[in-house]
Amino acid sequence: MFFIRNVIASLAFISMSVSAMNKLEQDAWDIYVQAKLRSEFTYTTFAKAFLKHNSYGNKPYIAMIDYGLPSNTPRFWIVDLLKKKISIKNICLTRHTLR
Secondary structure (H helix, E strand, O other): OHHHHHHHHHHHHHHHHHHOOOHHHHHHHHHHHHOOOOOOOOHHHHHHHHHHHHHOOOOOEEEEEOOOOOOOOOOEEEEEOOOOEEEEEEOOOOOOOOO
8 A cells, every 4th residue: 555655646747747747858758758758768868968959950850879888789869850769779889999
């Protein structure tokens, strides 16, 4: 019962938090949820990239690289913002990796 109350409280907090966001943050949240990005990176990471991306104009794709992940795991994503899905997910090497 305690677990269920915590889950309900968490969902209520998320709901209240989402309703308090401005339009751009709401768009970021909608894309994050509908594109199922939770398994890829945190909402905070995506929101920062999304807000920066929008400062360059309204482009249909956003590219993200997480250099904190090992180079032998997928850490490069292209997200289609119109279709709200991941278009490309792949590994990403740097010149340091190639040495």
